[in-house]
Amino acid sequence: MTQSLDSFKAKKTLKVGDKTYTYFSIPDAEKNGLEGVSRLPNSLKVVLENLLRFEDNRTVTADDIRAVAKWLVERRSDHEISYRPARVLMQDFTGVPAVVDLAAMRDAAVKLGGDPKKVNPLVPVDLVIDHSVMIDYFGTKDAFTKNVELEYERNGERYEFLRWGQSAFDNFRAVPPGTGICHQVNLEYLAQTVWTKDENGETVAYPDTLVGTDSHTTMVNGLAVLGWGVGGIEAEAAMLGQPISMLIPEVIGFKLTGKLNDGITATDLVLRVTEMLRKKGVVGKFVEFYGPGLDNISLEDAATIANMAPEYGATCGFFPVDNDTLNYLKATGRDPERVALVEAYAKAQGMFRAGGEEPVFTDTLELDISTVVPAVSGPKRPQDRVNLTEAAEGFARTMADEFKKADELAKRVAVEGRGHDLGHGDVVIAAITSCTNTSNPSVLIGAGLVARNALKKGLKVKPWVKTSLAPGSQVVTDYLVKAGVQDDLDALGFTLAGYGCTTCIGNSGPLDPAISKAINDNDLIACSVLSGNRNFEGRVNPDVRANYLASPPLVVAYAIAGSLTINLTADPLGTDQDGNPVYLKDIWPTTQEITDLIRSSITEEMFRSRYSDVFKGDEHWQAIKVEGGMTYGWPMSSTYVQNPPYFEGMTMEPKPLEDIENAAVMGLFLDSITTDHISPAGNIKANSPAGTYLSEHQVAVKDFNSYGARRGNHQVMMRGTFANIRIKNQMVPGVEGGVTMKGGQQKWIYDAAMEYQAESTPLVIFAGKEYGTGSSRDWAAKGTKLLGVRAVIAQSFERIHRSNLVGMGVIPLTFKDGESWQSHGITGQERVTIKGIADITPRQMMDVEVTYADGTKKVIECLCRVDTLDELEYIKAGGILHYVLRNLVNS
Known part of the structure; x- marks a missing residue:
């Protein structure tokens, strides 16, 4: 500091x-x-x-x-x-590229004659490997063991690299696979609420703050830790001691009053909060919770609400320090000295909630939580809350309005070789999963009690349901076992499948082939019910088109009912041993039953024990050989991790900036091109440039994995940049996908870009309004740079993507108001020269000279969106990584 x-x-x-x-x-x-x-x-x-x-x-x-x-x-x-946040949190999908960049910086430091040991994160970084486990096996006692073995088999190359990073870098810790979800590990162990650092002979105390490479980093806001999700480039900047540029945000105050009624879950509460805040409109704003209702919810409930900030659109969902914060820190085994510091510091700063405080907010809204009723959200957006009483009716409406199958609601088809049939609305996935709820003992113990009560009544899960339990930490297993309910969950098929982010991110694994065939052959609208936070169409499983978020106890209930067409509040779930109907109310536990079991089952020692050696890992992790010492021994054959070319030809003194001369146009895009359009995501198509590359490297199509898993290999990622099947380059009218025109021929953008690079021709992109909206994906900027794009000229940019482009040394420019590439008659056949780069200053006007196909020329005056002196330094250095590397080598 x-x-x-x-x-x-x-x-x-x-x-x-x-x-x-x-x-x-x-x-x-x-x-x-x-x-x-x-x-x-x-x-x-x-x-x-x-x-x-x-x-x-x-x-x-x-x-x-x-x-x-x-x-x-x-x-x-x-x-x-x-x-400047105090620390950085990463998960493995988004964290691997950051560690790849650190390793590449070490190689570059050696080439520059510097000491590679100087290249380390300058703030503490924790990477939790939690996004790679898939639910291939379920419902059996050995499902967890088998899924872990498959996870290591699939991800061996990535894990070898991270294992090296764990030992090679200072200020960097890796939490091995099978430990938990990064957000729950953060809440239960990593977060301190007040951070300390020894420097210059004194111990400085300050609020624990962080940015994370996962949008649900906000979960820790429930522990009064200010943090939110960012893209990889911002995370790398923070990791390397660079500030994050942000506007002072609006803060929406959300007042909570009242108390939840008996039997109402934290999930029901958070779905109501999400619905209200989405309606209010809080995108890009802070939300802060206050009011007397905070006295009547647990810290775990607060964390559940904070977790869903991305779903209600806010930057964060913050809860202040109060007595519950202190009690949680004690209960999870934090150092007593730290707990005392948190209390003293918060009180000294006027940050301690004693009750009655009403800060100044930009705007407010209020909820009496006694009005919350049981609910689900679906079929494809977290904010589409439906009261449980109306869920079956809501599905019928979806069948009519969206799927145009109103007359098919009763249709059922035989499942080949399985002895049962399947219909529209049947629940084929019931998953207790995700950070949202598995951090909260009330809903997990509640699910266990629903299972226990159902078994006593002789109820079973329907045979077409794929059941899974994927807790966010190993402590969950400890208290479910001590409470005696893990056996009950096991008996219904909710056996432990893994510790990690599973169904919520699409790692639900395949369905039974016979069920998958019945769904696809008959165009059935199958359903999933998951205790997660994301239910977007196509996200959970390719065979499942309607997805509902629900509390863990409701997940168990729907697994028993087997269908969204059943009204759980009125229709029986099944019959008991004597043939009598059993209703949801017959197996639903009271709030007091849950509270009593929590008190008798969860101990401070569980947290201390599980986290005492959290970075050591299991026998699989320990068995990984660590290749390389101070620098990484890049395996040439790896298709997961490769040394990126960012630093090729780099010298200690940056080369003088030069104007962009005679650039070709690579893309013409309309408004609202998102980072999902630009950045490689999802499955890799066999006939795409990335698929061709993998095939040429002897990778079978079944082993392609996803772009997310291969984020550490620039060869895959640059081939996938602008390769989204829905992107529309207006240079090729009427065609969807990652193509452009070069020399009168339609080509893959990657192939054309490589030809232009061989000809030493720079590239530019023209775009419309809000270019780069959506999740702040680092590869949207990294891929753009590696394809040879020097500048992007748009009507406007999404804030984070603009800063990411600058961080990669790509210059963003904006047209004057009312102007666009269309208004200037640009078709993509032009050549572009941008003057004034050699003498660039922040936010200067620049001349963009366009030479049209007929030889005529036009000068368009554009605003250079290199906004600050720091950003100017990044551009002059060739990018933020180059800027930091030179400083580290010189230090």
Whole structure:
């Protein structure tokens, strides 16, 4: 941490027990010029403290700090600030490319004559390997063991690389496979609420903050830790000590009152909250929860609500520190000194919720949680909440309106060789899964009690249902076993399938081939019910077209009922041993039953024991050979991990910037091209450039895996950039897919780009409004760079993608208002020269000279969207990685 200029005389000391901490006091800053900041939302107090601590008159100025105080007047701001999180959290899909880049930087450091040991993350990084386990096996006692073995078999090359990274880098820890979901491991172990760092002879205390390479990083907001998901490039920037540029956000206050009624779950609550916030419109905003209702929900309930921030569209869903925070930290085995520090620090900063506080918010909304009723969400969006009483009716409506099969609702077909039939609305996947709910003992113990009560009544799961239990941490297994309900779940087929992110991200594994055939041969609308947070069409399983989010107890109930056409609140789930009907109310536990079992089953020792050696891993992890020492021994034959070419030809002194001369146009795009269109995602098609590459490297089509799993191999990823089957390049009208025109011929974008590179011809892209919206995918910018694109000229950019392009050394420019590539008659056959790059300054106007096919020329004045001095340094260096690498080698 650089020495703060401390313009507002905020630097103080705090004594807790026999330890003294340095901290930056918000109350003192308020006395010294920041009037009213004690009334800020707690989430903005965290941001303010960050600016006070990092004030350096370059990345953070006194005016930036004053802008946070001025926020209180307008309750919004257009002021951009530089924010530095305390740490970075990664999962393996998104984390592998970041570690690949670190390894490549070490190789480059050696070539530059520097010490590779200097290349390390500059803030703590934790990577949790949780996205690779798939549910191939289920419903048997050995399902977990078999799934783990398959996971290592499929991902051996990636795991060898991460195992090396675990030992090679300082400030980097890898949590091995089979441990849990990154967000639950974060909540239960990694997060501290207040972070500390020893430097210059003192211990500095400050709020625990992070960015993560997974959108559900927000779950830890329930523990008063400010964090949210970012793209890989922002995560790498943060990891390498660079600030993240962000606008001071609007903060929407969500007031909770009342108390949940008996039998209502945290999932029911979060689905109602998600519905309300989606309707309100909170995209790009902070949401902060307050009000007396917080006294009546557990911290795990708060984490469940915070987890769903991406689903309600907010940057985060923040809960302040209170007594429940302290109790949770104690109950999960955190150091008593840390718990004492959290309490003292939060109270000293005015961040401790005692009850009755109402900060200033941009806007508010309110929910009396006693009005929440049982619900599901579906069939394809998390915000499409349906009361449980109307779920069957809702599915019938979906059959009529969306699938045009209103007259087929009763249709059933025989399943070959299985002795049962299958119909529309049948639940073929019932999964207790995902970080949203498996962090919450109330719904997991509740699911176990539903299973126990169902077994007593003689109920069974329908034979067409694929059941699975994939908890977010090993502690869950401990308390389910101690509570005695794991046996009941096992008996219904909800045996442990893996610890990780499974059904929610599409790792549900294949259905029984006979069931898959019956669905596809008869065009059946099959359903899944999962306790996850994502249910987008095509995400859960390719055979399943209607997906419903539900609480874990309801997942068990739907597995027994076997169909969405059954009204669980009115129709029987089945019959008991005597043939009498059994209803949901007959097997549903009371809130008190669940609470009693939680109290007798969960101990602090469970957390201490499971996390005492969390980075060691199982025998599979231990058996992986670590190749390479300070630098990685890149295996040439690997199709998963390759040394990227970012640093080829790099010198210690950056080459002077040059204008872009005579560039070809690679793509013409309309409005709202998303990073899903640009970035490689999903399955790899056999006839695509990436599929051809893998086939040439003797990879069978069945082993192609996904783009996500191969993010560490630039050869695959650059071939998949702009290769989305739905992207429409207007240079090739009426054609979908990753194609362009070169020399009058239609070609794959990748093939054309390589030909242009061989000819030393730079490339540009023209686009419409909101270019790069959607998930902030690092490969949308990395792939663009590797294809040889020097500039993207659009009507407007999504904020994060614009900054990602700059981070990769690609220049973003915008047309003047009212202008577009269409208004200038651009068809893609032109050549483009961009002047003024050699003398570039932030946000300068630049001349884009277009030479049309008939030889006529036109100069279009565009705004250069290299916005700050830091971004200018990145462009001059060739990208953020080059900028940081030179600094590290020189240090």
